[in-house]
Amino acid sequence: MDIRLSNRVMAVAPSATMAMTAKAAELKARGVNVIAFAAGQPDFDTPDNVKEQAIAALRAGDTKYPSPVSGTPKLREAIRGYFERFSGLNYAPSQICATVGAKDALHLGFAALLNPGDEVIIPAPYWVSYPDQVRLCDGKPVIVTPAKGLKITADELEAAITSRTRVVVLNSPSNPSGAVYSRAELEALAGVMRKTDGVVVFADEIYHRLLLTGEPYVSFAARDGMYERTLTINGVSKTYAMTGWRLGFAAGPEPLIKAMAKLQGQTTSGPTSFVQTASVEALTGDQKAVDEMLVAFKRRGKLMADGLNALPGVTCEQPGGAFYCFPDVSGTFAKLGVNDADGFSELALERAHVATVSGVAFGAPTHARLSFATSDADIVEGLRRIGEMLR
Numbered sequence: 001m002d003i004r005l006s007n008r009v010m011a012v013a014p015s016a017t018m019a020m021t022a023k024a025a026e027l028k029a030r031g032v033n034v035i036a037f038a039a040g041q042p043d044f045d046t047p048d049n050v051k052e053q054a055i056a057a058l059r060a061g062d063t064k065y066p067s068p069v070s071g072t073p074k075l076r077e078a079i080r081g082y083f084e085r086f087s088g089l090n091y092a093p094s095q096i097c098a099t100v101g102a103k104d105a106l107h108l109g110f111a112a113l114l115n116p117g118d119e120v121i122i123p124a125p126y127w128v129s130y131p132d133q134v135r136l137c138d139g140k141p142v143i144v145t146p147a148k149g150l151k152i153t154a155d156e157l158e159a160a161i162t163s164r165t166r167v168v169v170l171n172s173p174s175n176p177s178g179a180v181y182s183r184a185e186l187e188a189l190a191g192v193m194r195k196t197d198g199v200v201v202f203a204d205e206i207y208h209r210l211l212l213t214g215e216p217y218v219s220f221a222a223r224d225g226m227y228e229r230t231l232t233i234n235g236v237s238k239t240y241a242m243t244g245w246r247l248g249f250a251a252g253p254e255p256l257i258k259a260m261a262k263l264q265g266q267t268t269s270g271p272t273s274f275v276q277t278a279s280v281e282a283l284t285g286d287q288k289a290v291d292e293m294l295v296a297f298k299r300r301g302k303l304m305a306d307g308l309n310a311l312p313g314v315t316c317e318q319p320g321g322a323f324y325c326f327p328d329v330s331g332t333f334a335k336l337g338v339n340d341a342d343g344f345s346e347l348a349l350e351r352a353h354v355a356t357v358s359g360v361a362f363g364a365p366t367h368a369r370l371s372f373a374t375s376d377a378d379i380v381e382g383l384r385r386i387g388e389m390l391r
Ligand SMILES: Cc1ncc(COP(=O)(O)O)c(C=O)c1O
Pocket: 040, 100, 101, 102, 103, 104, 127, 171, 174, 175, 204, 206, 234, 235, 236, 237, 243, 247, 248
């Protein structure tokens, strides 16, 4: 029988970052020594105190359906305290929904707000899943590419807003660019939002603890008048090296949170029971592991950005947050005989055995993403190999 797939699923692209990781794994399995700069996750292990809590929860029989669907009272209380402590945001537990990763929080948010043809403004470069999630919810992604640099200006945001705009996505620190919006830049964007009616901001702040500049984090919802219209998205994946545990969360206006929980009740039933218990420990327990990870990311970010800037045809801004460098590699295209970053990433893998992710999937065909969630030695060796390929 012919399996006829829906238009919805046919309109969605497979995840480019996962595709590159799979390609690199295939080469590795054939015995090739591949330097992996493609992964979107910390190379550290989940802290022991969190693991121990999960084991204890399992032993205690914490294995039944989680209840309520939006997260256990203990977890939502922990998330409430976490927002207060690290984001300067005061949410009531009823304004919080725990989800199966931040990815699920974003999807539930789009599903709860979008009607067919509704527009979602997504600044480029963007995290790969935003446009596809919007399409999955019958919305229309509106990509805004900054005329200069890696961040959009208030004027660029204002020019993109129409009567069909329902959501604006802001991701700072950014995946893929590592760029961080300053307080002044966020104030200017908030100024534009204040002039609109019924437009919600999705502030994806999943990298907010991985700030490499030493400056305090500025949450978008804390800007004047933004609390009432912002869905703040976060999770344990990046901060606590817990990508496989699948726990994220969102906080915002109660009617939106309730709608997301209703959808969750008909889809996943919420995050895994004992993962919720262990995540309380991550969010409220010893934060030493986060501090140690940050020290390493600060050192490696500089090592990688400086190394990239020393390569012919490559320029890279110092990353402000997360664990990504996002160099402009367009100066190498003529030499390599390629048209865009897809060509660059393909050759880097085939010739230099270095896995990067092309910026094409992020809406930036002149750039490539290199993750420094890997050892210092690998950063030095990977850049040496790319350098050899370019010379
Ligand atoms: C910007 C951004 N948002 C959300 C996510 C999803 O994170 P999670 O693992 O919590 O689903 C990622 C993961 O790569 C990300 O980079």
